[in-house]
Amino acid sequence: MKAPGGMLLASVELNRTGSVPLYRQLYLQIRQQILAGHLHGGMRLPSTRTLCSELGLSRITILNAFDQLTAEGFLESRTGAGTYVCAEWEGRAAAADEPRKAPRLSSLSQSLLSMRSDHFSGINYTAWNPDCPTSFLPSHAAYDAFPLALWKRLLSRHLRQPTKAMLSYGELMGQQALREAIAGYVYDARGIDCSAQQVVIVSGAQQAFNLLSMLLLDPQDSVWMEDPGHIAARITFQAQGCRVVPLRIDEEGMDVQQGLRECPKARLAFTTPARQHPLGTTMSYARRLELIEWAGRESGWIIEDDCDSEYRYQGRAQPALYAMDQRARVLHVGTFSKVLFPSLRLGYVILPEALVEPFCAMRAVMDRSPATLLQAVTADFMREGYFLGHIRRMRTLYQARQDCLLEKLQQRLGGFIEVKPVAAGMHVIGWLAPELDDAAVASGLSSQQIYTYALSDYCIQRYLPPGLLIGFAGTPEDQAEAKVAALAQALRAMGHRV
Structure with a gap:
């Protein structure tokens, strides 16, 4: 059996000024070579004398590394014959060179990737x-225009004296103070009359779409989707196994009459009425009434993504669909990603009262609410008037x-x-x-x-x-x-x- 001395000596690189002991560095590098198949089972390692000379290490350093490798089953000492890689690593090189098989994924994961x-x-x-x-x-x-100094001050306020509630898992629906602040904001800005008990904090709009699709949709259900429309929302519904029904956009927004002609029994409609994404059209008042009337008549649901509603430069904003709905068929989704910053990972869903408990049950299985500290800072930012400014x-x-x-x-x-x-x-x-x-x-x-x-x-x-x-x-x-x-x-x- 050919000795691997040259291979081993050429590959060992020691950092003599680092904090990791030299014996530990040698141990890790020999171990990695065995796992990678570069040192095969049955191969004889250079003698400790050779390693001392070539690597500039003391014999005790090398023995410490060898002892650890021997204890873990990587090396074995043969009396009078030297130190060898354990035989159980025979054929490791061949296995390492074999092409890796693609991981076996679920059908859901495969469809999402596709x-x-x-x-x-x-x-x-x-x-x-x-x-x-x-x-x-x-x-x-x-x-570049975000008020970081102000945000840092609000953040420091909570960090100086964090409460037990701040450091715990947090409320399943999200922090009460933030939910109250959001309820007050949407009442003033969007005409939505809801209580804090109907507001659930999520990690952005995308998580809201995922949870709502799992809550309301079964495979083969039909979903009205704006065309062109929100890509990630569409993928969410398709991954759920739903049939997406594309509805064209005209100067009044989503063509509800097309939906009534092609698929009147759809289970859900997804829309961005405040500012259609991506075309920018605002849904007319008449279309909003048509959509709400369809949902009430067919027991359908409407997900209203309030995309970019804060940034209107001309004209007066139309009332939110949720504010116009008298039959509790609209679910309102908002996010702080655009108005504050995306890495904050905070959004919210405003639900009809009958959906709050089942939504929270679904939420409890999937994850907890977002970081309590960031929720508290955002609540202060809103309650103290900085948000509207x-x-x-x-x-x-x-x-x-x-x-x-x-x-x-x-x-x-x-x-x-x-x-x-x-x-x-x-x-x-x-x-x-x-x-x-x-x-x-x-x-x-x-x-x-x-x-x-x-x-x-x-x-x-x-x-x-x-x-x-x-x-x-x-x-x-x-x-x-x-x-x-x-x-x-x-x-x-x-x-x-x-």
Whole structure:
């Protein structure tokens, strides 16, 4: 049997100034080589004298490492013959070289992976760095304008004298103070008259969609879905085994009459009435009544995603669907991801009273409420008046950023992209020529670190012209010209005439 002395000596690297003892480093590296199959069962290790000379270690250091490996079954000492890798590791190299089999996944997991890759196969955002490339992603807010000093002060207030309740698991529905603050806010801002006992805190809107779909839907149930519409919500319903019924968007919002013609017995409708995502249309009052009437008549449910409702720049906001519903068929979902910051991971669901207990039962099985400390800070931020002040400042800021970015886009790319101002939200649609593939354009831009989304990603049926979602909230006015110039340069590099 050939001795592995050269292989072992060449691979050992010791850090003589680190905190890990040398014998421990040697032990770990020999152990790893055996597990990886580089040192086979039955192979003889160099003598302790050779290792002392070549590695510059004392004999006691090497013996300590060998003793530990022997005790764990990696090495064995043969009297008068030296130290060997235990025979049970024979064939380890062959096993290590075998191709790894794909893990066996559940049918649900496989379908989720498939649906996710279908929607985002052309774009990879793993290398995205917020400080480096040009981002027009619509989900990116003005993080530079968030009142961090104020937030830090509120956070420190709770950290200085944390209560037992603050350090415990927290209430299943979420902290009472935050639920009360949310109930007060939606009453004033959205016309929703609810109690804190109807508000449940969740880790963002996506968790709300998942829990609600598990609560209300069975496989094969039909769901009305805006087309184009919320990608992650659609995947949630498809993963639940539901049939998604795409309903087109016109100037009044979701086409309810199309739903009545094609699938009147749908179990649920998902809608973003305050600001349709991604087109930006506001659902008309008449459509809202039609949708609520359908739900009451057919015992259907409506999930109202109050997407970007805080950021309205023109006109008066329509009342929330929940506020108009007299039959308790609407479930209202809100989030703090856009109005505060996404990593806060806080959202809320406002439920009809009859659904509170079953929703909480489902919630108890899935997880607990989000971090109690962050809930407490958010409650203070709302109760002490900072929340509404922050929203007012951000509206003014975003309106100015939208105006500036649209001006620069028109100047540089007016012949390539058609853009119009929006009355609400954080992005505009950049319409492209009909012959272009918006997914290919978005993918090509991302390869040059210019990030945006293709409108076709949001579509189930292709009936709209190609377009790009261009976020303006994260682009300060003094950076707009440079970012648009980078976009124009990237398009020219892709062969487009701009």
